[in-house]
Amino acid sequence: MIPYGRQIITKEDIREVIDVLNSDFLTQGPKVPLFEEAITQYTKAKYAIAVNSATSALHLGCLALNLGAGDYLWTSAISFVASANCALYCQANVEFIDIDYETNNICMNALEEKLLSATRNGKLPKIVVAVHMAGQSCDMRRLFALSKIYNFKIIEDASHAVGAKYLGNFIGGCQYSDITIFSFHPVKIITTGEGGMALTNSESLAYKIKLLRSHGITKEKAFLIDQDRDGWYYEQTELGYNYRMSDIQAALGLSQLKRVDFYVERRMKLFDRYQDILKSTKFILPKLSSDSYSSNHLYIIKIISEGKTSNRDFVYKKLINSGIGVNLHYMPIYKQPYYVKKYGEIFLPNSEKYFNTALTLPLYPGMSYEDQDFICQELIHSLSDH
Numbered sequence: 452m453i454p455y456g457r458q459i460i461t462k463e464d465i466r467e468v469i470d471v472l473n474s475d476f477l478t479q480g481p482k483v484p485l486f487e488e489a490i491t492q493y494t495k496a497k498y499a500i501a502v503n504s505a506t507s508a509l510h511l512g513c514l515a516l517n518l519g520a521g522d523y524l525w526t527s528a529i530s531f532v533a534s535a536n537c538a539l540y541c542q543a544n545v546e547f548i549d550i551d552y553e554t555n556n557i558c559m560n561a562l563e564e565k566l567l568s569a570t571r572n573g574k575l576p577k578i579v580v581a582v583h584m585a586g587q588s589c590d591m592r593r594l595f596a597l598s599k600i601y602n603f604k605i606i607e608d609a610s611h612a613v614g615a616k617y618l619g620n621f622i623g624g625c626q627y628s629d630i631t632i633f634s635f636h637p638v639k640i641i642t643t644g645e646g647g648m649a650l651t652n653s654e655s656l657a658y659k660i661k662l663l664r665s666h667g668i669t670k671e672k673a674f675l676i677d678q679d680r681d682g683w684y685y686e687q688t689e690l691g692y693n694y695r696m697s698d699i700q701a702a703l704g705l706s707q708l709k710r711v712d713f714y715v716e717r718r719m720k721l722f723d724r725y726q727d728i729l730k731s732t733k734f735i736l737p738k739l740s741s742d743s744y745s746s747n748h749l750y751i752i753k754i755i756s757e758g759k760t761s762n763r764d765f766v767y768k769k770l771i772n773s774g775i776g777v778n779l780h781y782m783p784i785y786k787q788p789y790y791v792k793k794y795g796e797i798f799l800p801n802s803e804k805y806f807n808t809a810l811t812l813p814l815y816p817g818m819s820y821e822d823q824d825f826i827c828q829e830l831i832h833s834l835s836d837h
């Protein structure tokens with residue numbers, strides 16, 4: 452089976468991990484701060500806090516922004532569930548924004564309308580989580596302008612967008628947001644096995660996230676309530692978690708980060724090849740907007756059905772039967788049974804249309820052109836006998 456995504460692990464990656472295994476520190480050693488430092492240099496964010504997953508980074512980001520009971524967090528209906536779950540961890544409510552069918556990102560017009568009606572019923576969001584779907588940036592300037600009018604905070608869920616750019620700058624620099632989060636899951640752009648990062652330019656947010664990452668405990672003298680103690684002393688000042696990244700993971704991340712631009716270039720090359728081979732077919736191909744440079748985490752086409760039977764479902768089954776690991780990213784989060792039970796039936800038209808037509812084709816830096824040609828050939832033939 453050709454997977455939809457796959458990591459690359461080099462001999463150097465393995466050597467770096469083995470070095471840590473032979474060292475004094477498997478965790479809480481030097482590699483985590485080195486990885487954080489390398490990520491700040493790469494993204495130009497002032498602060499980077501490594502954690503054990505993007506999900507943890509989202510949770511801590513929400514806590515640092517004081518999301519709590521009675522508050523609202525809004526996010527895209529088309530994302531991984533973690534983009535919404537972070538609100539529920541904080542006892543807050545989630546509401547979903549419809550997508551733009553062309554970019555698969557939050558539709559800014561839908562957002563603005565929703566903000567207007569929320570102003571009338573007093574349910575404005577405290578946080579909007581903007582998901583850079585497939586590695587293509589949301590319209591951050593417009594979102595930022597809206598955040599100033601309606602007074603909400605912005606978290607960029609850049610799980611797909613490590614190495615992507617918006618208006619010429621790497622995503623993660625937080626020019627138009629309070630916090631950006633990265634994922635280092637193996638299907639994403641670079642990997643630490645499991646892992647994530649929270650980025651911010653705010654010293655106070657960085658301090659809070661760092662504190663909550665490790666039980667709400669601090670040893671830093673300047674922050675202690677009782678400063679007149681010996682070196683063993685630490686204080687717990689908040690209820691935190693153990694969301695730390697290990698040095699084993701950080702060493703892998705540091706080594707992978709050296710090749711991030713190469714991976715993204717390779718993904719762009721494969722993206723261009725797909726576009727070229729499929730350009731005269733009846734599939735709706737993804738469009739890249741001119742204000743951003745996508746990391747192309749996913750290659751998502753749309754397959755419209757003419758009759759009652761779903762062409763997308765038909766193509767999905769045919770390709771799976773040919774050993775091609777096509778996928779669907781994602782079902783609208785509000786359709787997940789947990790969310791239906793919590794909030795009842797919701798219907799957002801573009802998200803529904805997306806759900807009925809989208810198909811993710813395999814795309815990862817180690818994919819061969821032969822495999823890609825085979826995928827395209829099977830895809831093109833799949834509908835001809837339907």
Ligand SMILES: *Cc1c(COP(=O)(O)O)cnc(C)c1O
Pocket residue numbers: 503504505506507530531533534582608610611633634635636645646647
């Ligand atoms: C993968 C992903 C996450 C969660 O990442 P983990 O590191 O696995 O916790 C969150 N949001 C989006 C959009 C993702 O794709």
